[in-house]
Amino acid sequence: MRKHGIGGLIARQQWMNPAEKTLQKVTHSAFRFSGGQKLKNLLHGTWLGHPLHVVLTDVPIGAWTAAVVFDAAESMSGRRAYRFAADAAVTVGLVGAIGAAATGLTDWQDIDPPARRIGLVHGLLNLMSATLFGSSLIARRRRSRSSGRDLAALGYALSMIAAYLGGNLVYEEKIGVDHSSAERLPDDFARVANEADVPPGKPIRAEHKGTPIVLIRRGSDIYALGETCAHLGGPLSEGELEGDRLRCPWPGSRFSVYDGHVVDGPAVHPQPCLEVRLRNGDIEVRRSNCRTSEDDKKSRPDIAGTLLRTG
Numbered sequence: 001m002r003k004h005g006i007g008g009l010i011a012r013q014q015w016m017n018p019a020e021k022t023l024q025k026v027t028h029s030a031f032r033f034s035g036g037q038k039l040k041n042l043l044h045g046t047w048l049g050h051p052l053h054v055v056l057t058d059v060p061i062g063a064w065t066a067a068v069v070f071d072a073a074e075s076m077s078g079r080r081a082y083r084f085a086a087d088a089a090v091t092v093g094l095v096g097a098i099g100a101a102a103t104g105l106t107d108w109q110d111i112d113p114p115a116r117r118i119g120l121v122h123g124l125l126n127l128m129s130a131t132l133f134g135s136s137l138i139a140r141r142r143r144s145r146s147s148g149r150d151l152a153a154l155g156y157a158l159s160m161i162a163a164y165l166g167g168n169l170v171y172e173e174k175i176g177v178d179h180s181s182a183e184r185l186p187d188d189f190a191r192v193a194n195e196a197d198v199p200p201g202k203p204i205r206a207e208h209k210g211t212p213i214v215l216i217r218r219g220s221d222i223y224a225l226g227e228t229c230a231h232l233g234g235p236l237s238e239g240e241l242e243g244d245r246l247r248c249p250w251p252g253s254r255f256s257v258y259d260g261h262v263v264d265g266p267a268v269h270p271q272p273c274l275e276v277r278l279r280n281g282d283i284e285v286r287r288s289n290c291r292t293s294e295d296d297k298k299s300r301p302d303i304a305g306t307l308l309r310t311g
């Protein structure tokens, strides 16, 4: 589909490909040497069940909005209180921008064009904006108020364009949204496969009215999750089973086969989990809220997501 607006224009800039790829490689290497997967999970927001980046971006946007308002109030009234408030808001925004940049870069390393390209421009604009606010703070400390205000105004304008592209990434490119949430899973038990169709150790794709479901056998139990990866829609049935984790074949999020919770990002939203029962050799599934700990799951085999033999 042809894309429009600034996002579409950026998406068509194929010449940026080599730079995007190189930066992604550098970012991946940096994570390998720093904290690895644990640090990535922290920055993605896997622990939060929500992308952390979009939470932290509110800090610089809010603080810098306050800064330009206080700057305007100071230049109109000349009151010193506005001056201190503006300087403090610029500082708070700069601190918040560090967190927003770290989380944004972490999310960006796992996406492909065109979102990757739009994300890179979004990040560069934010970097320029933060640099201008940093310069503004230096000017303010040197008592050059009017330069400080001008630099802040310019930085704010750039941050608004960057924010627009951030919205484009979410609403157009669907980055950070739960790609599994639109799936229409059966509310009542529905047959999706034969028990004999599910070999041990290999995830199998089944379907209910066009909705893909992944079936996993572990020992004598069968588990079912939504097949469309919550992160970017990867096909989980083509992924790998690693013990009781299912690894997505795309950037490699890992989900618990017991209840679909995210073990490792980049995904932050859990996979939908289905209750499974066996009737006369048929596997039947239905939507379930299997949000239980794995210990609970092991000690209570009647909990949704485990195999119930009824026939």
Ligand code: FES
Pocket (backbone or CB within 6 Å): 229, 230, 231, 232, 233, 234, 248, 249, 250, 251, 252, 253, 265, 266, 267
């Ligand atoms: S699509 Fe990205 S981890 Fe599955």
